Amino acid sequence: MDTKALEPPVSLAELQALAARIARQDQGAPRLSARAQTVLKALLASPERVGLSTISQLAEQHAVNPSSLTRLSRALGFSGFKTFQALFREDLSGATYYSTRAERLLDFGETPTLRPGGAQRALWEQEMANLSAAVEGLDDAMLERAAAGLATARRVQVIGLRASFGAAHYLAYYLDYLRDDVHLIAGEAGVGVERALTLDSDDLVVGIAFRPETRTSVDYCRLAVEQGARLVALTNHPRSQLAGLTDCRLVAPAEGPFFFNPMSSLFLLVELLLSRVAVRLGEHAVASIRRREALIARLGVE
Template identity: 35%
Template sequence: MDTRKRTADRSAAEEDAHGSPPRTVEGLRNLAVSIGRDEGGVTLGAKAHAVLAKLVERPEEVAVRKITDLAESLGVNASTLTRLATKLGYGGFVDFQRVFRDSLAQQHRHFYSQQAGRLVERAQGLRAPGAAPEIDTVVQLARESIDNVEAFLAQLSAADLRAAAKLLASARRVRIHGLRQFGALASFLSYGLGMIRTDVGLLDAQGLGVAEGLAQLQRGDVVVVTSVSPYTRGVAEAAIAAAEAGLTVIAITDTRASPLVAPARHAFFIPHDSSFFSNSMGAYMVFCEGLLNLVATHLGKSSLQALERRERFIADLRIEWD
């Protein structure tokens, strides 16, 4: 058992001992089990207990969603969540939600090291006589990416895809925004769109800042944002600012609990579950390739003309090796 797990268990035990409401998600999970066994010192009705059980199994969603949105997703009234929080001993729903937010922040601080730790443990387990860990590692990552692709395909909305492709084809200007690892995805999407239409670019291509990039856009222009857990604050804030300015936001993210969803007109959810030491990008690349093809199809002859014009410049400038 690692140090963080021991700390969480000890914290949960201390919470029970002092009779105060749990301050960790693990403590809340233990409390939910105890209540179900009539051992928790707190009495909840069957409906309230079922809601608590659902909440502790979706901590990221509880951490970031508004109480009204969360209640709607659970099929209850917002007042039900407030009463539940009070019944458990919290000062209100905000106090209850803080437990999940603190847990999420702690998890994000260790995201990359935890991923790498699992990778090392798995590699050590493969060191059996005759094993080929190099091949096994690549095969496992490939299969995980296939699973992620199948997962996003299962929940794709044809209406959202059609509408997003139309927006990306017809908007006067399109800007893409992603930072850190997803800066690479933003660059790929910007490059691909730029092959088939004009006035496409990264939101902060010149390094002058997001505010400058947004100020150059007008109502009806499109901003595509992309980030996944652990989310990049700057991307989420840019999405909110863009929507408030009347720009159309399209989000490429991981879950419905993502902070990019609320300001977006269309959001696409791509899982990234993987043994890779960071966020897996494979399924995201497949999705973006599909989206680019849809935009090209929507543009029709104009996309062909754009590609032919590009090819002429490539030939004239002798860019490609013969």
Template identity: 60%
Template sequence: MADRDGFDMPPTSIAALQALSIAARRGEPRAPKLTPGALKLLEQLLAAPELAATLSISALAKQHDVNASSLTRLSHALGLTGFKAFQALFRADATTGAFYSTRAERLLDLGQIPSDGDYPVQRQTLWQEEMGNLSRTAERLDEAMLARAARALIDARRVHVVGQRACFAGAHYLAYYLGYLRSDVRLIDSLGGINLETGRELGEGDLVVGISYRPETRVSVDYCRQALDQGARLLALTNQETARLATMTDMTLLASAEGPFFFNPMSSLFVTIEMLLSHMAHEMGGDAVASIRRREALIARWQIE
């Protein structure tokens, strides 16, 4: 039930949970009594709702460097019956389709980006966070996994690259330059509505590269699932270990995408793709050079600019 200060106890939505957080930070009399640590944890969870919606209580506690009991105590302090009821608020929010707008609203309300017109400060903040994403991606890079992915791209009979919406830019970038290094590369797009039909040609010996960030696009997931059902392998490029594509394969490369930006930061994805292509070219050696020269000769012949 909403009280006279305009927030619900216990909260029944993410919006209500956010209002409680703001009230607690301001020290309003009717706000829930949270310890500094509990309030900080709540704000961190609201800033990364996708993790709160998908991770188990133990994994979420590890992510935020707290004990699982801290999440249970926070849930009770908010008037909820336990962690499952708390997590249900995040899961319900994840299905509404308003991911970007609610994320932007929370970032502004929680003061994580400047909202007073100080744009140089905001740009500097975004720059620093993107540098952090690149650093985290490099630090967490599994060299053995990178080598496996490069070898899979080299050895595959056919390669299909699928990434919709915001991830289409990365998919196009990868598919375009893969075409310099090898043949039988296809970029899957939405033109003509024949996505799943084109996947019918995939089978044993083929590879599909799925690129997907939350909110994951269903057609990308469906395409990769169909390819797997037909015997192809899957290489997933994503920003979370818990992403649906990552759970469908044992070959995943993670690109960090955190920070105070309304949409998913993509810098680390492109750097990951560059590292993958570079590793692939290194493994191919002279064959890579010969393939690139053939492509360049074709471009020159047709005077493509």
């Protein structure tokens, strides 16, 4: 086929649609080998990884030669791998991130389905894989360093907006049981970046952001670092914008056939952090919990 006549896709959604046409062998669609189609399908299944990895890293992950990825890109109408990758990078911060992901899963029939016997296992199996990957890839020294900061900082602020707010609230709520001066930064409460202006080197901020990263969270953490505060990043990619702001980062893998970001591994990391902090604070943590429980009992809070 004369690939020069092929107009390349201008968005990840168009690339996804082209891949579906190739799989169906529609008339006018490029003809790819079975191996090339498998690689293309795998790349579309992990857009974050494609957007943030080098061609060599991707080639190693998919057991192909880098030149194979260049040939694949050209077969799809691109001038080379860089223009192919540009679609994925643009999608990382695009407003259509979730709809593109959902459409891809539907087009390739990768959404969870009921298997014979009535057991729906696809999401469970992938979440178990995410949890295993989180533990296997965990740097224990990094976890200990983050826990030490949470235990000893003068003040701790936790920020995670939109989809990450649940984990941020969970961490801040239970950390407040263990120690004083814990603050949840919540945009809906009218709290803006001005809260970061009082921070200094005695303070620590925990930033939580999954791709597509919320700009407000990243901007807040950037300002906190500029003020001298320490930053612990919880993210689903080691090369995310948030991770780039600090050398203390914990990665929660979030792969799987789900329209949105799987969160099980993120909550596992939060629980590990809380456990380490509790152990570090020891009797002080127990006394703090008892004071909180006594207040709850006195006020009749249920």
